[in-house]
Amino acid sequence: MLGLPIENKIMDNNQLNNHRTILLRYALLQLHDEAVAEDAVQETLLAALQTGDSFRSESAVRTWLIGILKHKISDHYRAADRHYSLESSHEDEDPNEALEQLIFDGKGHWIGSPSAWKCPDHALEQDEFWRVFEWCQNNLSEQHARAFMLREMVGLETEEICQELAISHSACRVYLHRARLGLRECLEQRWFNAKRK
Amino acid sequence: MKTCKDISSLLSDSMDRPLTKRERWAVRLHLLICRHCSRFQKHLHFLHKAAERYYPTENDKHPPS
Structure with a gap:
């Protein structure tokens, strides 16, 4: 809870708590440090409460809050003296090399070729899609x-990500490529080609 | 001759940096004849859009069926 007067017109106490939970989960995913994540969320809500903007819907408020939070997170990463590298990641070895062998054959052709996705933008409006998205994301290697x-x-540049993860530029490129391949594959299987009720 | 694997990697790169002229040509040529990679390119743009809009769901206890 924030020790602030919350008679703000953009959200009541309940809404604030809901947003806070979501923001904190988002920040934790990106920052991997509870205290730092708490701070970022606190700053985001403060910034939000200080503006007099009003919004038509709760989802608009959330999008706006996430926008502020993203800035706080990238500020954090861009601060020169901060380093939150994962200790185990100082090598370029990729634990998930096998992924590509599932997706491409020995000649570099697609094994299961990407299918045409019907109305992908429609998916973005559905709660169930986001659960699948999250699940697929959690299914990638860390x-x-x-x-x-x-x-x-967060919108960091590749160089910044290399630094953050303490990996070479080429490894970073490979990680991003594999993350996209994996996420794409998973969404295709679990959402776009999945038979739903 | 670049393979689909090479091209998919360049397409991924193109989300992060401008491709060189040579790379752009290689990709363009390949996409003319390969619908799989053309789809992959569309999917990459979709992933980008989705990631931008993403926020955690309120309840993560529901794995997709």
Whole structure:
């Protein structure tokens, strides 16, 4: 809970708590440090409460809050004196090399070729899709998932990700490629080609 | 001649940096004849869009069936 007056017109106490939970989970995914994540969320909510903006829907508020939080997270990573590298990742060996062998044959052709996805944008509007997305993301190797999140969600440049994960540029490139291959494959199987009720 | 694997890697790169002229040509040529990689390219853009919009779901206790 924030020790702040919450008579703000953009959200009541309940909404604030809901948002806070989501923001904290998002921050934890990206920052891997509870205290740092708490701080980032606190700063985000403070910044939000200080503005008088009003929003039509709760989901608009959430999108806006996530936007602020992303800035806080990338500020954190860009601060020169911060280093939160994973100790185990100082080598370029990729634990998940086998992935490519499942996707491409020895000649570099697709084994199961990507299928045409019907109305992909429609998926973004469905809660169930996001559960699948999250599940697929959690199913990537930890390093791949981190590289992907730092790039696509936090918006760091590749060089910054190499530094953060303490890997070479070429390894970073490989991680991102494999993360995308894995996530794509999983979404295709679990969502786009899945038979749903 | 570049394989689908090579091209998919370049397509992934193109989400992170501008490709060189030579790389762009290689990709363009390949995509003219390969619908698999063309789809992959579309999917990469979709992943980017989804990641941008993503926020954690309120309940993670539901693995997809």
